Amino acid sequence: MKCIYCSTEITKKSEEHIIPQSIGGKLTTFTVCEECNHELGNKLDKELSNLTKIASAMLNVHRDRGKSPGIQLTEKETNEPYVLKSKKGLKSASDILKIGDNEYKIYYNNEIDLEKKLKILNKKGNKNLILNGESQYQDNPKFEFMFSTGNYKALRSIAKIAYEAYLHFGGNIIWVKHLISYIKGYSAGYIVFPNYNEYPAVEDFWDNKPTHSILIYGKTEIRQLIAQISLFDTWRYIVILNDNYLGENVLITFIQNIEGEIQENKIEYKNIIFPPEIEKDNLQYITPKNTLILQSYSYRLQRLFAYENIKSKIGTRLYTDILNYKKGTIITKEIAMDISKNSISNFRSEVIDFNNSRFQT
Ligand SMILES: [Zn+2]
Numbered sequence: 001m002k003c004i005y006c007s008t009e010i011t012k013k014s015e016e017h018i019i020p021q022s023i024g025g026k027l028t029t030f031t032v033c034e035e036c037n038h039e040l041g042n043k044l045d046k047e048l049s050n051l052t053k054i055a056s057a058m059l060n061v062h063r064d065r066g067k068s069p070g071i072q073l074t075e076k077e078t079n080e081p082y083v084l085k086s087k088k089g090l091k092s093a094s095d096i097l098k099i100g101d102n103e104y105k106i107y108y109n110n111e112i113d114l115e116k117k118l119k120i121l122n123k124k125g126n127k128n129l130i131l132n133g134e135s136q137y138q139d140n141p142k143f144e145f146m147f148s149t150g151n152y153k154a155l156r157s158i159a160k161i162a163y164e165a166y167l168h169f170g171g172n173i174i175w176v177k178h179l180i181s182y183i184k185g186y187s188a189g190y191i192v193f194p195n196y197n198e199y200p201a202v203e204d205f206w207d208n209k210p211t212h213s214i215l216i217y218g219k220t221e222i223r224q225l226i227a228q229i230s231l232f233d234t235w236r237y238i239v240i241l242n243d244n245y246l247g248e249n250v251l252i253t254f255i256q257n258i259e260g261e262i263q264e265n266k267i268e269y270k271n272i273i274f275p276p277e278i279e280k281d282n283l284q285y286i287t288p289k290n291t292l293i294l295q296s297y298s299y300r301l302q303r304l305f306a307y308e309n310i311k312s313k314i315g316t317r318l319y320t321d322i323l324n325y326k327k328g329t330i331i332t333k334e335i336a337m338d339i340s341k342n343s344i345s346n347f348r349s350e351v352i353d354f355n356n357s358r359f360q361t
Pocket of ligand 1: 008
């Protein structure tokens with residue numbers, strides 16, 4: 001068998017994850033040689049993991065190797081450091097924060113806990129610390145998660161997913177081989193486009209895990225071979241695999257959730273219901289230097305994050321008044337969902353160009 005990237009004969013089997021393993025991808029292939037697997041994995045898969053790492057950490061994406069790392073964040077109103085960890089939600093980075101010369105903020109559960117933490121501080125050489133005001137845990141710390149479509153490398157890694165999936169499901173390499181140089185970074189081109197035109201928000205996310213999906217269709221009549229890739233139901237792309245496609249009609253559907261459960265995995269050749277035609281003029285271009293920031297499209301993720309954060313507190317009491325719930329109210333699942341839904345209020349409905357250096361290549 002020959003490698004689908006470099007055409008050399010594969011002598012040593014090497015397992016390639018079509019959707020990167022770091023985001024829970026389950027679909028694998030053995031059609032990539034060890035060298036190409038290593039090279040592209042380092043260059044491209046890493047980029048995609050990086051782009052989606054907050055989602056992976058917060059949603060506890062299953063990985064075959066290792067845990068999702070914690071992510072450092074700063075709370076918007078207090079500027080305090082927080083850590084985001086899977087299953088644990090957002091926690092203050094430390095129970096004892098130095099906020100000035102000989103001035104600390106201590107988070108504590110009860111008087112005994114407070115005594116203990118004061119002792120720790122005094123041991124470290126602080127003398128005569130006095131209590132000055134009360135600290136409270138925040139039930140619902142404010143964070144602004146920003147997601148971008150990713151830089152040029154991330155787009156190439158989306159093309160890589162589409163290319164590998166098409167061949168994995170039996171596609172003919174003659175229709176897609178021109179993508180190799182794009183994926184490897186030897187040539188540029190408008191092949192991958194962010195795709196946010198027709199997706200309504202998914203509402204039933206409380207119990208259903210977000211999904212990764214790959215949809216590939218070849219439609220002879222309009223000569224298009226197109227892939228639609230969606231990660232976490234949030235990052236969505238169109239890949240133009242070939243716009244002079246003369247092969248047979250085909251529709252490939254692969255859907256898995258982030259826990260690795262495969263929900264759809266099929267190829268159809270007949271009686272296909274094709275997705276709406278892609279109007280190339282309506283596609284949004286991004287250049288190697290610009291990326292787009294997702295706003296309303298990350299709405300679901302934002303609320304899911306808020307829910308993940310408060311979920312661990314179901315059964316305990318609210319520390320503060322939130323919405324119309326009074327301090328001391330026992331948090332039920334319904335209250336947790338209500339708070340999560342309503343705590344994300346900055347709802348804007350467009351994808352915009354974004355100049356923040358954080359998102360530049
Ligand atoms: Zn190779």
